Amino acid sequence: MNSDNFPFEIEGKDGKARAGVFHTPHGSFQTPIFAPVGTQATVKSLTPVQVEEAGATLILANTYHLFLRPGDDLIAEMGGLHRFMDWQKPILTDSGGFQVFSLDGMRKIDEDGVTFKSYIDGSVHRFTPEISVAVQQNLGADIMMAFDECANPKDYEYNIQSMDRTHRWLQRCIDAKTNDKQALFGIVQGGIFPDLRTKSAEFVSSFDLPGFAIGGLSVGETKEEMNAVLDIVPEILPENKPRYLMGVGSPEDLINGILRGVDIFDCVLPTRLARHGSAMSFTGRINLNNQQYARDPRPIVEGCDCYTCQHFSRGYIRHLLISKEMLSGTLISIHNIHTLEELVRQSRRAILSGTFSRYAEDFLTAYGSN
Amino acid sequence: MNSDNFPFEIEGKDGKARAGVFHTPHGSFQTPIFAPVGTQATVKSLTPVQVEEAGATLILANTYHLFLRPGDDLIAEMGGLHRFMDWQKPILTDSGGFQVFSLDGMRKIDEDGVTFKSYIDGSVHRFTPEISVAVQQNLGADIMMAFDECANPKDYEYNIQSMDRTHRWLQRCIDAKTNDKQALFGIVQGGIFPDLRTKSAEFVSSFDLPGFAIGGLSVGETKEEMNAVLDIVPEILPENKPRYLMGVGSPEDLINGILRGVDIFDCVLPTRLARHGSAMSFTGRINLNNQQYARDPRPIVEGCDCYTCQHFSRGYIRHLLISKEMLSGTLISIHNIHTLEELVRQSRRAILSGTFSRYAEDFLTAYGSN
Numbered sequence: 001m002n003s004d005n006f007p008f009e010i011e012g013k014d015g016k017a018r019a020g021v022f023h024t025p026h027g028s029f030q031t032p033i034f035a036p037v038g039t040q041a042t043v044k045s046l047t048p049v050q051v052e053e054a055g056a057t058l059i060l061a062n063t064y065h066l067f068l069r070p071g072d073d074l075i076a077e078m079g080g081l082h083r084f085m086d087w088q089k090p091i092l093t094d095s096g097g098f099q100v101f102s103l104d105g106m107r108k109i110d111e112d113g114v115t116f117k118s119y120i121d122g123s124v125h126r127f128t129p130e131i132s133v134a135v136q137q138n139l140g141a142d143i144m145m146a147f148d149e150c151a152n153p154k155d156y157e158y159n160i161q162s163m164d165r166t167h168r169w170l171q172r173c174i175d176a177k178t179n180d181k182q183a184l185f186g187i188v189q190g191g192i193f194p195d196l197r198t199k200s201a202e203f204v205s206s207f208d209l210p211g212f213a214i215g216g217l218s219v220g221e222t223k224e225e226m227n228a229v230l231d232i233v234p235e236i237l238p239e240n241k242p243r244y245l246m247g248v249g250s251p252e253d254l255i256n257g258i259l260r261g262v263d264i265f266d267c268v269l270p271t272r273l274a275r276h277g278s279a280m281s282f283t284g285r286i287n288l289n290n291q292q293y294a295r296d297p298r299p300i301v302e303g304c305d306c307y308t309c310q311h312f313s314r315g316y317i318r319h320l321l322i323s324k325e326m327l328s329g330t331l332i333s334i335h336n337i338h339t340l341e342e343l344v345r346q347s348r349r350a351i352l353s354g355t356f357s358r359y360a361e362d363f364l365t366a367y368g369s370n
Numbered sequence: 371m372n373s374d375n376f377p378f379e380i381e382g383k384d385g386k387a388r389a390g391v392f393h394t395p396h397g398s399f400q401t402p403i404f405a406p407v408g409t410q411a412t413v414k415s416l417t418p419v420q421v422e423e424a425g426a427t428l429i430l431a432n433t434y435h436l437f438l439r440p441g442d443d444l445i446a447e448m449g450g451l452h453r454f455m456d457w458q459k460p461i462l463t464d465s466g467g468f469q470v471f472s473l474d475g476m477r478k479i480d481e482d483g484v485t486f487k488s489y490i491d492g493s494v495h496r497f498t499p500e501i502s503v504a505v506q507q508n509l510g511a512d513i514m515m516a517f518d519e520c521a522n523p524k525d526y527e528y529n530i531q532s533m534d535r536t537h538r539w540l541q542r543c544i545d546a547k548t549n550d551k552q553a554l555f556g557i558v559q560g561g562i563f564p565d566l567r568t569k570s571a572e573f574v575s576s577f578d579l580p581g582f583a584i585g586g587l588s589v590g591e592t593k594e595e596m597n598a599v600l601d602i603v604p605e606i607l608p609e610n611k612p613r614y615l616m617g618v619g620s621p622e623d624l625i626n627g628i629l630r631g632v633d634i635f636d637c638v639l640p641t642r643l644a645r646h647g648s649a650m651s652f653t654g655r656i657n658l659n660n661q662q663y664a665r666d667p668r669p670i671v672e673g674c675d676c677y678t679c680q681h682f683s684r685g686y687i688r689h690l691l692i693s694k695e696m697l698s699g700t701l702i703s704i705h706n707i708h709t710l711e712e713l714v715r716q717s718r719r720a721i722l723s724g725t726f727s728r729y730a731e732d733f734l735t736a737y738g739s740n
Binding site: 010015040041042044045046047048049051069070074075077079086204271294295307311312315316317318320322323325326327329331333 | 383410411412414415416417419439440442447448449454455456459465529554580664667677681682683686687688689692693695696697700
């Protein structure tokens with residue numbers, strides 16, 4: 001197991017921010033990158049063509065959900081996740097750990113793994129590092145994640161034991177992996193505690209892995225606490241490997257992450273907000289349910305070149321929302337994903353031209369102003 | 371008011387079946403044609419691009435729904451229905467009558483019109499022939515329908531008075547119309563009664579209108595009763611004008627209508643079935659919720675060239691249905707609309723090559739066999 005099959009090239013740096021290219025069996029993607037989430041093997045309300053047209057080149061799918069339904073064995077039998085959902089670009093699967101450990105009162109952790117109940121029918125299942133890797137190998141994503149525990153970020157004593165166990169599980173994931181077509185990323189844990197984050201980053205970095213993730217953030221801590229962790233961890237991780245901040249996806253979090261050396265992001269935010277009628281922009285969110293947009297002939301964002309903004313008015317989208325028409329979620333999802341992809345594309349150009357710190361400063365000043 | 375602005379050319383006949391072209395300010399469409407329904411200014415779960423790629427060249431929108439929400443004045447202010455929903459091909463609006471008269475206990479009919487309660491908030495509104503035409507002019511569809519009553523098809527005495535009133539309303543619709551950019555079609559009523567249907571078809575045909583519709587069918591009568599009416603009415607209607615069978619959309623009904631000289635159809639069936647997981651084919655319906663399709667790698671219909679069948683398996687679509695993912699409705703709607711459009715396209719080719727009676731016979735024999 002090493003990282004030779006998944007090269008990462010850094011094409012430019014600006015401060016800590018990096019512009020790179022990561023290569024996978026399903027093609028390359030440029031970084032910084034934002035991955036929309038296709039929890040159940042579908043980015044909600046969008047066809048793969050629409051996801052691609054919105055600018056996405058990497059998507060995430062959830063191992064926990066797909067293990068329970070339709071089952072990773074079924075997906076393997078159907079030719080793997082790419083073929084099953086007709087997404088031919090790179091896919092990343094999480095380990096299932098985050099969802100399992102979120103099931104308060106429905107799971108039991110031991111040294112070997114975790115026993116949990118299905119959210120669908122209450123049936124009992126078990127994940128271990130070995131099972132998580134086997135399930136992810138059945139799914140066939142280009143990037144797999146090591147099985148980790150995402151602990152309460154503010155409980156110091158618990159984070160010590162949880163982190164150490166996650167470190168032991170990393171070695172077991174590496175040992176369990178049986179193919180070279182899928183990259184396995186390690187995950188740094190340690191809550192909001194600088195000493196634990198440092199220890200975890202150093203430990204995980206000691207493995208020759210094709211990429212490294214920062215887990216356990218955006219789970220209840222403050223923005224300042226998150227940024228403090230991001231001030232520490234990326235500098236410890238290997239320079240020549242991509243860094244993935246898991247589950248993070250607001251525009252300001254993306255900019256703050258890129259400023260600190262993060263390359264990959266994922267989040268349900270753009271599609272979840274869309275289903276509730278909230279559109280993203282570079283200056284804040286727009287609640288399209290509001291009466292004030294009923295007769296507004298403007299696009300969600302003037303000058304935006306997404307399909308939605310090129311063809312539909314705020315007034316029309318508000319009508320769809322008020323009428324509970326499914327097309328509202330589709331159209332706003334397209335816009336929201338496009339907005340985050342445009343943000344990482346602009347960031348990349350700014351990094352390559354050495355103007356990113358100014359770009360980020362201007363962005364963070366404007367964000368929230370509308 | 372005459373039909374000069376909306377020419378209809380018959381390019382071929384085979385028995386009573388016709389292949390034609392109808393011209394509107396938003397382009398021409400070939401007949402026979404099937405129009406998907408966009409009740410609330412959206413064909414449910416589809417973008418206009420997806421509707422067009424599925425093969426539709428005409429869609430129907432509902433005056434009753436759009437009058438109540440968002441309001442025809444708002445749509446007029448936003449540039450009309452074509453611009454509001456970004457559908458640049460022809461649109462047909464119904465008169466609102468069908469929905470209003472379906473509101474048992476919530477409406478009161480008099481000679482002048484009908485007073486009814488909103489299904490949204492119970493507020494009281496009134497439609498008359500003049501109001502229906504004014505609302506439809508605000509919407510701006512290429513084809514408007516005369517305001518009519520769709521009565522219980524089996525009540526002879528009531529159909530006499532209702533039909534006569536509908537005839538008086540037709541003259542008022544014609545008088546109320548104030549532009550030449552929208553075609554007004556008259557509607558034949560008369561329930562399942564041959565004498566009433568004959569009288570109504572003769573009366574409506576006496577007006578120089580650009581097209582004629584057959585209303586009051588597919589509302590509870592048998593297939594035999596519907597076909598009996600279709601054996602009578604089209605032959606009375608002017609040969610050189612399109613004939614529109616309202617609200618009809620199952621594959622066998624389309625073939626039976628084309629056989630009897632009908633040119634235009636509309637129905638919610640393909641999109642409504644899709645949302646419940648039922649796919650259409652030339653041999654019957656396929657309930658994709660069934661367990662038997664869980665591991666089925668085949669497309670819905672082998673050889674179908676719709677986007678859905680070119681890219682997705684029955685197993686994947688079943689997974690989406692079981693997981694209550696919105697994409698299931700989108701993918702099956704694309705397939706179902708494509709199926710009906712392919713049916714009318716094949717019918718057209720058969721008419722032009724003089725083989726339609728054989729085509730129809732083979733189709734009706736195979737339909738229901740799966």
